[in-house]
Amino acid sequence: MTEHPSYGDGLAVVTVTYFPGETLEKFLDTLEKATDREVKVVVADNASTDGAPEQAAERENVQLVSIGENAGYGTAANRGVAALDDSYGWIVVVNPDLEWEPGSLDALLEAARRWPRGGAFGPLIHDLDGTVYPSARLLPSFGRGIGHAVFAKLWPANPWTRQYRQETGTPVERTSGWLSGSCQLFRREAFDSVGGFDPRYFMYFEDVDLGDRLAKAGWLNVYAPSSSVMHIGGHSTARASAKMLRAHHASAYRYLADRHQGLRWKPVLAAVKLGLSLRVKLATRKG
DSSP, X not given: OOOOOOOOSEEEEEEEESSOTTHHHHHHXXXXXXXXXXXXXXXXXXXXXXXXXXXXXXXXXXXEEEOSSOOOHHHHHHHHHHTSOTTEEEXXXXXXXXXXXXTHHHHHHHHHHHOTTEEEEEEEEEOTXXXXXXXXXXXXXXXXXHHHHHHTTTOTTOHHHHHHXXXXXXXXXXXXXXXXXXXXXXXXXXXXXXXXXXXXXXXXXXXXXXXXXXXXXXXXXXXXXXXXXXXXXXXXXXXXXXXXXXXXXXXHHHHHHHHSOSGGGHHHHHHHHHHHHHHHHHHHHHO
């Protein structure tokens, strides 16, 4: 494992933007009440031209990091983290189409104190109507992953989806296989120990992959529903839904292929690749 410097106790928020529009201002306004601590914000922008990132950077605590192209979520997040000096030991990586509830970031930091081996911490995420999003899940195995992929739309209550999404009763603080990349607090020591997000994932599954690698490196992924945020969702991805669908399926295949190497897996992976490509064609035709 690569050695990393000792980090301070500073708190920074890295948000990845791609035509964020007015959601970014609301994000920053609500962040002010999410913590009593001083917080530095890095806006890692994937070549937006709507002016929102530049407007945000006029705020005293906001730094704009212009990527210069749409490099994807994980790559931009890594660039944003790399722009921070070693005084920042706590890093939040988060979507800009999210609104913080008062005290929500402080609640995540309190959870981190309860879990000294915690590397990543995720809040309870709910939609506009209050519906709780299943943001802390098991890692996708072949069985769970395929069952969920095939039946999720046709049979929402199928056992593979229910097991994978971990939707059981009242949310409680617990460890998880992975946490939604829409909002995570990282212990920077943990984030850097695994090299951050894998840049090969343009969009989707970069959070699943990171959660798996953190766990393999001895860190815990902790779901902390004492912290709550609201995710508007889909603001930037709606601009290119067919492209995003293809990216999702490509990332799903990469995740499985990385973890099932060798000759005996080749026929299975070939079948999965064919099934995913057919699913994309069907979905884009319907669209």
